[in-house]
Amino acid sequence: MQDQGNRNTGGHGDGASPAQGPDASHADAGRPGAIVIVGAGQAGAQVAQSLRAGGYDGPLVLLGEEPHPPYQRPPLSKKHLAGEVETEGLHLKPAAFYAQNRIDCRFGVRVREIDRAAGAVVLETGARIAYATLVLATGTRPRALPLPGAELPGVVTLRTIADVEAIRARLRAANRIAIVGGGYIGLEVAAVARAMGHKVTVIEAQDRVMKRVVSPAVSAFFAGLHRDHEVDLRFDTGISGFLGKEALTGVALADGSELACDLALVAIGAQPNDDLAAACGLEVDDGILVDGSGRTSDPAIFAAGDCTRFLSARYGRSIRLESVQNAIDQAKAVAAAILGADEDYDPVPWFWSDQYAVKLQIAGLSDGHDTATTVGDPESGSFYVAYLREGRLIAVDSINHPRSHMMARRAIGKPFAEGLLPPA
Numbered sequence: 001m002q003d004q005g006n007r008n009t010g011g012h013g014d015g016a017s018p019a020q021g022p023d024a025s026h027a028d029a030g031r032p033g034a035i036v037i038v039g040a041g042q043a044g045a046q047v048a049q050s051l052r053a054g055g056y057d058g059p060l061v062l063l064g065e066e067p068h069p070p071y072q073r074p075p076l077s078k079k080h081l082a083g084e085v086e087t088e089g090l091h092l093k094p095a096a097f098y099a100q101n102r103i104d105c106r107f108g109v110r111v112r113e114i115d116r117a118a119g120a121v122v123l124e125t126g127a128r129i130a131y132a133t134l135v136l137a138t139g140t141r142p143r144a145l146p147l148p149g150a151e152l153p154g155v156v157t158l159r160t161i162a163d164v165e166a167i168r169a170r171l172r173a174a175n176r177i178a179i180v181g182g183g184y185i186g187l188e189v190a191a192v193a194r195a196m197g198h199k200v201t202v203i204e205a206q207d208r209v210m211k212r213v214v215s216p217a218v219s220a221f222f223a224g225l226h227r228d229h230e231v232d233l234r235f236d237t238g239i240s241g242f243l244g245k246e247a248l249t250g251v252a253l254a255d256g257s258e259l260a261c262d263l264a265l266v267a268i269g270a271q272p273n274d275d276l277a278a279a280c281g282l283e284v285d286d287g288i289l290v291d292g293s294g295r296t297s298d299p300a301i302f303a304a305g306d307c308t309r310f311l312s313a314r315y316g317r318s319i320r321l322e323s324v325q326n327a328i329d330q331a332k333a334v335a336a337a338i339l340g341a342d343e344d345y346d347p348v349p350w351f352w353s354d355q356y357a358v359k360l361q362i363a364g365l366s367d368g369h370d371t372a373t374t375v376g377d378p379e380s381g382s383f384y385v386a387y388l389r390e391g392r393l394i395a396v397d398s399i400n401h402p403r404s405h406m407m408a409r410r411a412i413g414k415p416f417a418e419g420l421l422p423p424a
């Protein structure tokens, strides 16, 4: 799913220094003391920005596999897919920012190995870049569905700008779209595709949408919303393969029936890009294991963002988050630790999803709740659900109710009492 292009933006060439040691053409690369960041996404960019803002003046290298400068992913399944925000509008910073801050950017380059003994990363080309401190911000990739026909043109996933370009090109000719997975990405794409006038079927293995993250009341609201927009929702339904010879013509459902379609989006979750870390002997377990400062099992190597897993005292277990909030805040904690100010990162996670004119905002993590209370009338289109465990607020799902979301972000962890959250 990841882009292998080779265009540079805001940097100094493609960065492939020849064999061991410094590359004279790149002032910053390969010097002892360099901080090297692998992954030029939300977290990688934030680490670089926070290091400079925090006074780090030394060599700083940002390596990214995609050909783009760091960009926001949330619009990919929302306004960018709909054509309302173009590629440049996604960029987190203008190209000049990286040059002005002496961030040695190399985009379109993939790191294939970490040589911890030598303190160097090895690029796909075989070139090496030495580091004194390494930060892994490699994100996630879509989970694949290894079924017959999965390689057919017309079977797609959504993670990158390149994925959206491919989907948009297909949407111009496609009419019937099957979305495998009723999570937030699948549902956001369903909403955009309906607005474009396509026929949309969502196939969900569970008995309700977004089951992993929201309560039955919230699932029911969003199922109703999609049905009102004429999305065909199929629950408790698996798929056994993709149909077609040269291109996709349909999806085979597990019950033996077939669904005709000319585009199938597989949106069944993501898996962390922790392979590089695992291959060099760092501790991983569905994510790179880090402490509250983002430090891995090697003190010279940090990690931030979607690719990490850490122990949350707040939730009493290890968690791996996939959200902009986490990418930014954990990256800040990593930069602080590199600059000598360790902190204990243990956030109140928050997240949002836009579907049609409805904004879902989630504060906290609701799994493990013993009480879920719906406040307000779902029929009105504006309500929230508060989740408690042993009398304490652990999460709030807000549907077109921004005030409850903002209050929840401050109130999570507190004993529940009147006034902690707003009235309906």
Ligand SMILES: Cc1cc2nc3c(=O)[nH]c(=O)nc-3n(C[C@H](O)[C@H](O)[C@H](O)COP(=O)(O)OP(=O)(O)OC[C@H]3O[C@@H](n4cnc5c(N)ncnc54)[C@H](O)[C@@H]3O)c2cc1C
Binding pocket: 002, 003, 038, 039, 040, 041, 042, 043, 044, 063, 064, 065, 066, 072, 073, 074, 075, 076, 077, 109, 110, 111, 112, 137, 138, 139, 140, 158, 159, 160, 185, 273, 276, 304, 305, 306, 307, 321, 322, 323, 324, 325, 327, 350, 351, 352, 353, 354
């Ligand atoms: C379609 C979509 C919609 C989303 N919507 C929302 C939303 O509404 N709200 C929200 O909070 N979050 C949303 N998210 C999640 C959010 O975008 C991510 O949590 C965030 O981007 C994570 O940032 P990151 O830096 O950890 O990873 P990424 O942004 O994925 O960046 C990782 C980068 O590392 C690069 N990389 C990986 N391996 C290598 C390697 N070996 N060498 C070089 N480079 C490498 C990758 O190519 C990638 O560019 C959405 C995500 C997607 C895909």
